[in-house]
Amino acid sequence: MAAAPRTTMADVAAAAGVSRALVSIVIRGAAGASDATRRHVLQVAADLGYRPDTRARLLRSSRTRLIGVVFNVTEPYHAELVELLYEAADAEGYAVTLSATGPRRGEREAVESLLDLGAEAVIIIAPSGTAGQLAGFPVPVVSLLGTVGGAEPGTFSSVSSDEGAGIRLAMGHLRGLGHRRIAHIDGGSAVGSAARRGAYEACMDGSGEAAVVLPGGPLESDGSRAAAALLTSMGWPLPPHDAGPAARGTAASPARPATGGRASGAPTAVVIFNDRSALGALDTFRAAGLRVPGGLSVVGYDNSRMARLEHINLTTIGQDGAELAAAAVRSAAARIGGGPGQDVVVAPSLVRGGTTAAPAPPGT
Amino acid sequence: MAAAPRTTMADVAAAAGVSRALVSIVIRGAAGASDATRRHVLQVAADLGYRPDTRARLLRSSRTRLIGVVFNVTEPYHAELVELLYEAADAEGYAVTLSATGPRRGEREAVESLLDLGAEAVIIIAPSGTAGQLAGFPVPVVSLLGTVGGAEPGTFSSVSSDEGAGIRLAMGHLRGLGHRRIAHIDGGSAVGSAARRGAYEACMDGSGEAAVVLPGGPLESDGSRAAAALLTSMGWPLPPHDAGPAARGTAASPARPATGGRASGAPTAVVIFNDRSALGALDTFRAAGLRVPGGLSVVGYDNSRMARLEHINLTTIGQDGAELAAAAVRSAAARIGGGPGQDVVVAPSLVRGGTTAAPAPPGT
DNA sequence: CAAAAAAACTAGATCGATCCAGTAAACTTT
DNA sequence: AAAGTTTACTGGATCGATCTAGTTTTTTTG
Numbered sequence: 001m002a003a004a005p006r007t008t009m010a011d012v013a014a015a016a017g018v019s020r021a022l023v024s025i026v027i028r029g030a031a032g033a034s035d036a037t038r039r040h041v042l043q044v045a046a047d048l049g050y051r052p053d054t055r056a057r058l059l060r061s062s063r064t065r066l067i068g069v070v071f072n073v074t075e076p077y078h079a080e081l082v083e084l085l086y087e088a089a090d091a092e093g094y095a096v097t098l099s100a101t102g103p104r105r106g107e108r109e110a111v112e113s114l115l116d117l118g119a120e121a122v123i124i125i126a127p128s129g130t131a132g133q134l135a136g137f138p139v140p141v142v143s144l145l146g147t148v149g150g151a152e153p154g155t156f157s158s159v160s161s162d163e164g165a166g167i168r169l170a171m172g173h174l175r176g177l178g179h180r181r182i183a184h185i186d187g188g189s190a191v192g193s194a195a196r197r198g199a200y201e202a203c204m205d206g207s208g209e210a211a212v213v214l215p216g217g218p219l220e221s222d223g224s225r226a227a228a229a230l231l232t233s234m235g236w237p238l239p240p241h242d243a244g245p246a247a248r249g250t251a252a253s254p255a256r257p258a259t260g261g262r263a264s265g266a267p268t269a270v271v272i273f274n275d276r277s278a279l280g281a282l283d284t285f286r287a288a289g290l291r292v293p294g295g296l297s298v299v300g301y302d303n304s305r306m307a308r309l310e311h312i313n314l315t316t317i318g319q320d321g322a323e324l325a326a327a328a329v330r331s332a333a334a335r336i337g338g339g340p341g342q343d344v345v346v347a348p349s350l351v352r353g354g355t356t357a358a359p360a361p362p363g364t
Numbered sequence: 365m366a367a368a369p370r371t372t373m374a375d376v377a378a379a380a381g382v383s384r385a386l387v388s389i390v391i392r393g394a395a396g397a398s399d400a401t402r403r404h405v406l407q408v409a410a411d412l413g414y415r416p417d418t419r420a421r422l423l424r425s426s427r428t429r430l431i432g433v434v435f436n437v438t439e440p441y442h443a444e445l446v447e448l449l450y451e452a453a454d455a456e457g458y459a460v461t462l463s464a465t466g467p468r469r470g471e472r473e474a475v476e477s478l479l480d481l482g483a484e485a486v487i488i489i490a491p492s493g494t495a496g497q498l499a500g501f502p503v504p505v506v507s508l509l510g511t512v513g514g515a516e517p518g519t520f521s522s523v524s525s526d527e528g529a530g531i532r533l534a535m536g537h538l539r540g541l542g543h544r545r546i547a548h549i550d551g552g553s554a555v556g557s558a559a560r561r562g563a564y565e566a567c568m569d570g571s572g573e574a575a576v577v578l579p580g581g582p583l584e585s586d587g588s589r590a591a592a593a594l595l596t597s598m599g600w601p602l603p604p605h606d607a608g609p610a611a612r613g614t615a616a617s618p619a620r621p622a623t624g625g626r627a628s629g630a631p632t633a634v635v636i637f638n639d640r641s642a643l644g645a646l647d648t649f650r651a652a653g654l655r656v657p658g659g660l661s662v663v664g665y666d667n668s669r670m671a672r673l674e675h676i677n678l679t680t681i682g683q684d685g686a687e688l689a690a691a692a693v694r695s696a697a698a699r700i701g702g703g704p705g706q707d708v709v710v711a712p713s714l715v716r717g718g719t720t721a722a723p724a725p726p727g728t
Numbered sequence: 729c730a731a732a733a734a735a736a737c738t739a740g741a742t743c744g745a746t747c748c749a750g751t752a753a754a755c756t757t758t
Numbered sequence: 759a760a761a762g763t764t765t766a767c768t769g770g771a772t773c774g775a776t777c778t779a780g781t782t783t784t785t786t787t788g
Contacts, residue, residue, distance in 0.1 A: 051479075051480070083466040086464065097463075224674070283676070310585050311585060311648060
């Protein structure tokens with residue numbers, strides 16, 4: 001209960017018979033102590049169970065070796081990146097503190113709490129704020145995934161994956177399987193949606209088929225809604241809505257067209273903004289009796305942990321989170337050291353899963 | 365680039381024409397300053413954009429008003445609690461710092477990083493460590509959801525929901541709908557699994573029906589696997605496995621028994637360890653053509669955000685995260701103040717969704 | 729071997745706040 | 759109006775580390 005008074009550097013110095021300053025040198029691993037005393041001091045420190053007080057250290061030294069990370073706690077993919085950021089920061093000799101955003105906690109607020117703790121740089125995952133809202137911080141800010149809207153060059157540095165390339169990978173994969181009529185469910189106003197939609201449209205351009213973009217969003221429910229819209233446009237009957245629990249069950253399943261019975265101009269594949277949306281869409285497709293990948297191929301984006309679950313096994317675009325995390329930390333470290341802010345773009349890769357296959361031959 | 369020197373308390377004092385100590389009083393909101401000067405100082409501080417330096421404050425005062433939270437970044441329900449903890453702590457006048465656990469970051473390590481930042485208490489969400497691994501910290505530790513195995517009473521305080529009551533709510537709900545043969549997919553070795561399984565078995569005891577427990581786990585894939593096992597035991601044909609992408613699609617769906625055609629002793633409802641597992645199970649049931657809730661009612665546990673997505677709309681047991689978070693913070697605050705560690709149990713509630721309904725009348 | 733250079737070590741100032749003891753002024757009380 | 763009490767405010771010590779500038783010891787070198 002009664003907190004034992006902390007073992008301080010002075011205690012170690014007294015016990016080792018040296019000055020406080022020398023203990024400081026040894027603990028920091030700085031130059032200026034002989035190997036013999038170094039070992040001795042470390043031994044004494046260990047015996048006393050000494051742990052340096054970060055607060056005091058931070059107060060005095062300009063260097064805190066602390067990187068703050070702002071993330072949205074509800075976004076599973078951010079969570080994965082957080083994990084990787086811990087490792088990346090560790091490799092560069094930095095520690096990480098987290099601050100979550102949420103409905104009642106904006107990005108500014110999150111960043112400020114990190115500054116109070118002495119963060120030397122802040123990495124914001126998929127920032128939604130504009131430059132105006134995120135400017136004026138006394139430390140470098142790195143945006144990981146997505147850029148800060150309206151920022152002057154050099155103010156923020158950003159690390160993102162090449163959205164265009166990712167979409168092109170997805171489209172190339174589908175075309176390689178034989179797909180021609182490919183639809184897109186976009187991310188609505190989410191970060192990165194415009195870039196991905198644009199790349200999709202560019203890919204369709206000149207292919208002889210019209211681009212079909214369904215308005216979506218970043219969430220499962222958005223994908224589900226868009227999927228329902230796509231099914232309707234394909235002339236596929238929707239199942240009764242889930243709302244009425246008791247109305248179900250004994251009712252016979254609605255008649256379904258055979259696989260080849262859908263409208264001949266209907267898409268045979270769909271590229272979806274992200275994995276969460278794709279999961280919602282998958283659920284809706286399957287609930288409607290449309291088989292994936294038999295009746296429709298589906299490609300997501302993010303290669304999130306969810307997508308890799310064996311019963312889902314989504315074909316998706318992987319963003320190499322480890323590389324993104326490492327690049328973000330390196331960029332932050334470089335700017336802490338006074339270097340210039342630079343924008344890093346990491347190449348994505350295709351992750352083949354079980355939700356894509358060759359389209360059903362017409363008339364089967 | 366060049367970090368502007370921080371505005372310090374001395375700057376504010378000079379600008380306001382008062383002493384540093386008085387500024388400190390005003391900033392802390394302590395007694396001992398007239399309303400007029402209070403307003404004046406605050407105005408000057410705001411004009412200069414002054415923000416107190418947490419590090420210095422922490423160093424000097426024994427109080428840091430900082431609560432550390434350890435959570436598993438991959439667990440969506442933890443993320444929800446984190447969000448609520450921010451609010452709960454704020455209400456009690458505390459700030460929150462986060463530290464994530466992960467494959468390469470254990471609970472001890474996470475707690476230590478929080479202590480280095482000066483946390484006065486630590487809340488661990490669903491701790492997996494035993495008392496031995498988590499003992500010896502100089503600050504109070506509160507476990508939120510789940511208890512620390514083998515801890516002496518008074519060492520840790522815990523805040524959890526009443527697992528038994530939750531399961532009884534689920535069972536009561538199903539029985540009220542007319543279900544008698546109810547199965548359970550458990551949580552394997554996950555925190556809380558034993559308590560929930562025990563409560564289920566107690567509920568089945570003396571009902572005239574045998575308890576059916578399928579080994580599961582906390583993840584979607586665990587639920588999916590257990591669901592497949594349940595289907596097999598029900599004599600329901602499994603669909604071809606997702607593994608072979610090209611093998612699907614054109615193949616005709618396997619013949620399926622009519623709703624009433626399954627083995628007469630088969631369960632009509634299943635209570636599942638948590639929502640994630642339930643989601644995996646739902647997916648598998650539906651992929652096999654078994655309608656939920658028509659052919660089988662499903663109840664989850666957690667009332668996670670996922671469960672509330674409209675296209676999922678899972679019937680589940682809600683744990684009132686806000687209440688749990690508030691209780692955890694209150695408990696931490698009480699123990700910081702030297703109070704005794706007490707264990708709080710919060711009552712869960714039933715959240716009616718679209719995955720439960722009356723069982724199909726036999727022979728339909 | 730003395731002088732110069734390098735390495736090992738130390739005292740004291742310092743970071744930016746809080747805490748404590750004490751002073752000055754305003755307000756009660758008798 | 760003198761004595762006591764409360765309120766408003768201040769100077770200086772302090773938290774536990776780092777940093778700067780110096781001092782002592784050891785090593786190198788001409």
